[in-house]
Amino acid sequence: MKYRLFGIISILLLLAWQTLDGLIEGDWGRLEGGLGNLSVFFSESMWPPNWSVIEARPYPVCESEIEFFCSVGYLGMMETIKIAFVATILGFIGALFFSSLAARNLVPLYVAIPVRILLSAIRSLPSLIWAILFVIVIGFGPLSGVLAMTFYTVGYLGKLQYETFEGMANDSLEASRAMGLPRSSILLNVVIPENSNHLLSQLMFMFEYNVRHGTVIGIVGAGGIGYYISTYLKFLQYEKVFALLILIFVVVVIIDLLSMMVRSFVNDEGDVRRPTWLNVVLSEK
């Protein structure tokens, strides 16, 4: 059994290698050159990160006592987080609506299939393209960002959700169906609570995803930290870009920790009270 898995992975790896070799037509020399370029670029242009991005901007005058709150890094990051926050919540609710109409164990096939096609249509445009569309239609700014991300979130979360729903044990569905609970009630009172663990982790994942992508859609003018990144890129201030990237990384890690905490309320792991530092800090005693 172990050997078979090993064999399959080896074959896949070989296949990927072959394909890559075909793609680049055997020109591996560029990779070596690239590595050299990267180290030069990194040491000369990006290192050290320029932490002026977390100091107050020269203009407008800082009114807060703490300089950080007037910095490009903080303001940009906060706008990105806010955009991601709103879009994730709106998208989550929209996704629940569609996913409950796309899961084959909840609705008949003739409903599920069109809804699935709709979801994959929404998903087939990356959030960057949605952002460009909305910037064209309603102009620059965070509203475009919110709408772009909401759309993408619906498509993406919707798929994750209906697959989760389809994977659930059907005995609770059967019991409630036989009892005569209406569909809406089954969704709200059986399906959603039973999958709350997965739904929450998907929600947190999507939030993190949207924060990360907030950097990209900012580049096309849909608000957030990406605006500053693209400006610094334009003016070749790579040290500042690097500092902002580190900031994003820190935020993503924090979201991940948050997600772990939130989920511990609903999964089985949360039942075992292990003496972690979190429990020690949060315990009532």
Add this chain to the structure above:
Amino acid sequence: MVEAVLELKNLSVGYDEPLISNINLEVFPGEVITILGPSGIGKTTLVRTIAGLIRPLSGSFDLNVERRGGLGYIPQRLGLVRHATVAHNVSLGARTRVGFSLNMWKERSQRTMDALRMLGIADKSNEPVRRLSGGQQRRVATARTLAQRPQLMLADEFLGELDHSNVEIVFEAVQNLVDDGTAVIMIEHHDDNAQLFATRIWEIQDGKIADISIKEWKNRKTGGEEE
């Protein structure tokens, strides 16, 4: 004359091949029927057919119950929402019966609490079901049906892992329903549980159902012992 809650008319059940064929039986209010038979013979299949979850292979059945909440079903795996609280699960039963009105919340929680108390799990009401023991989970499933007060209750081996004291608690709850005219069809593996509850036994053998009154059943048993 009392109307039957369930009438099986030349019913055959199964997935591709019939497992049990040409069943002609009636069930009246207040009857308690225990289905007995070896593993894999089609007991669950029959009950799921009556619950409307799979189509009959041939024949038909008439279900004389209200569409909403008239039928109660406890699947072999209980069908509880494991991540929700005990009270939430039991309130699902109440939900089917309490229509929209100003004090529906109060009515629902009243029904829920009554059922929880009757089964001795009121102190667990805010625990997630997944934290309960197997026997306690069975009592939650019973409480859900009790809060529903269906006209026909289908239970698939819900006494399974219960010890004697638990069986009595559950028995009392089911008796409470039966006294109100609920008909019960349950699948059991243990003969003694069957005798404790049933008014009739449906014994499945070789794709057929033998309908046996409890009196005859007991006679047969003692007769067997004397031999």
